Amino acid sequence: MNLWLWILAACAIAYVTKLVGYLLPASWLENPWVSTLSHGVTVGLLASLVAVNTFVSGTSIVLDARVVALGAAAVALLVRAPYLVVVVVGAAAAALARLAGMA
Amino acid sequence: MTVVLTPAQRRGLSVGVATGLYGISFGALAVAAGLSVAQASALSLLMFTGGSQFAFVGVVAGGGSLGSATAAASLLGVRNAIYGVTANAMLRPRGWRRFAAAQVTIDESIATASAAEDADEERRGFWAGGLAVFVLWNLFTVVGALVGDALGDPAAWGLDGAAVAAFLGLLWPRLRGRDPVAVAVVAAVVTVAVAPVVPPGIPIIIAAAVALVMTAAQHRRRAGSGAVRP
Numbered sequence: 001m002n003l004w005l006w007i008l009a010a011c012a013i014a015y016v017t018k019l020v021g022y023l024l025p026a027s028w029l030e031n032p033w034v035s036t037l038s039h040g041v042t043v044g045l046l047a048s049l050v051a052v053n054t055f056v057s058g059t060s061i062v063l064d065a066r067v068v069a070l071g072a073a074a075v076a077l078l079v080r081a082p083y084l085v086v087v088v089v090g091a092a093a094a095a096l097a098r099l100a101g102m103a
Numbered sequence: 104m105t106v107v108l109t110p111a112q113r114r115g116l117s118v119g120v121a122t123g124l125y126g127i128s129f130g131a132l133a134v135a136a137g138l139s140v141a142q143a144s145a146l147s148l149l150m151f152t153g154g155s156q157f158a159f160v161g162v163v164a165g166g167g168s169l170g171s172a173t174a175a176a177s178l179l180g181v182r183n184a185i186y187g188v189t190a191n192a193m194l195r196p197r198g199w200r201r202f203a204a205a206q207v208t209i210d211e212s213i214a215t216a217s218a219a220e221d222a223d224e225e226r227r228g229f230w231a232g233g234l235a236v237f238v239l240w241n242l243f244t245v246v247g248a249l250v251g252d253a254l255g256d257p258a259a260w261g262l263d264g265a266a267v268a269a270f271l272g273l274l275w276p277r278l279r280g281r282d283p284v285a286v287a288v289v290a291a292v293v294t295v296a297v298a299p300v301v302p303p304g305i306p307i308i309i310a311a312a313v314a315l316v317m318t319a320a321q322h323r324r325r326a327g328s329g330a331v332r333p
Contacts, residue, residue, distance in 0.1 A: 006169035007142055010159055011149035013177045018152075019205040021187020022196065036322050037315055038189040039277075040286055042217045044314020045182060046274040047287035048307045049210060051294040053267045056306070059299050069264030073271045083110075083272050084117040090268020091121075095261030 065097035108231075111224040115215045115231025118273070121265040122153070122211050123239020129156055130247025136164035140248040147244040151237060152209050155179040158303065181308055186213045193217075193225045207233025214273035282321045290314050 028034065054070045055061050072093035076086045108116070126147065133143035138160060146156045155176035162172035186208045190196075193216055196204045207230070215232030219225040278284050290310040298306045 003138070003142065003169065004145075006173055007138075007145055007159075008149070010155075010173040010176045011146065013173070014150045014152055014155055014180045014183070015206065017177070017180045018183045018187050018208045019202070020184050021189070021208070022191045022201040022205050024188065024191065033319075033322070034188070035192055037318050038185070038192055039217070040283070040318025040321070041185055041311050041314050042189060042213065043274065043277050043283045043286045044290035044310050044317075045185070045210075045307060046214055046217075046270060046277070047290040047314075048294040048310035049214075049270045050267065050274055051291040051310075052298070052307060053263065053270055055295050056298045056303075058303060059301075061295060061299060065261075066263055066267050069261070069267045070271060072264075073268035076268075077272060077275045083114045086272040087117050087121050087265050087268045090271075091261035091265035093261070094264025094267075095259070097264075098259060098261070 062103075064103040065094040068097040068102065069094040109224060109227055111215060111219040111228030112231040114218065114273075115212075115228050115233075116235045118211045118215055118232050118269050119235020119239050121262070121269045122236050123243055124262055125153065125266070126240040126243030127247035129153065129160070129240075130244040130249070132157070132164070132247075133160045133244075134248045136160040138163070140245065143244055143248040144241065147241045150176065150180075151206060151240070152180050152183055153240070154210075154303075154307075161303075175302065178305070178308075179303075182210075182311060183208055185311060186210075189213055190216065190229060193222070194229055204229070204233075207237055209233065209236065211236045211269075214270065218273045218276050282318075286314050286317050286321075289317060 050070070054066045055063070057064075069090040073086050073090040076089040081089065129147065130140075130143050133146065133156075134140065138146075143160075146159065150156055150159070158179050159172045159176040162175050163169070167175075187205060190204060190208050190213060191201070194204065212229045212233030216225045216229035219228040274287060278287060290313060293313050294306040294310045297309050301309070
């Protein structure tokens, strides 16, 4: 029962965190700084997510098959492959690298 | 009947498949940590932010207190507050829609929306990405919780590589010009540099803070020698 209570509390905190940004007044959002900064932060977050998903495992820096996936996806993007193809290429590259013995 | 999807909707569904399948590993890990199938599903339905969910069961599995599991999950969710501001600025949902939009405000929906070409596509990308991940993530959480590791390691199927490619594909269209490239490179380097010394999830928040400061400096420089006030 205790576990249920903590789960529901954690879920409530997660939802309120998400909701905060939606309850700010519209006038605040019309400031050009807000969109400039939020676009910049989005680029930073996406780059960080790429880095975490490629190089980080827990609190360790790991070079494994995911690096091959990153390279393959970058090549696919350079030749202007459609998004779904890029994702499939990333998965295939990681799976093949592991098949070839990479961690 | 033929259903024609826009580019943003196709991207959203692709992200949903790539991410949703990872629900299998979450479900399996949650049950291994001692949660019931219903508790694993409750986290996916109600918390619905993968990093926080993994952190919660990770702390429980490691013998941490439920309080610290909640704290770790909440800290990891802080970036969703930034996402909420971003999504609100892009979509301007009204009434009940903002409460629905809040629940699907996650990495994938924001990323899909941000990569879109115009305002309509941003909206379609947000909902396609958010709802596709929601449905598939919850479905595969149940699958993972029920059959656990019987399906094997998702990494063996290259699904972690799919996640890398998915995020890179979303970042790519935003890298036009020197300023966003500089922000992306610095954010990635900062992430890798701090990852070994701070708890999981925190590097992303630090990278976001660095990106914020850099973008402000770039904006100020473009605007001229301090003539424009924030």
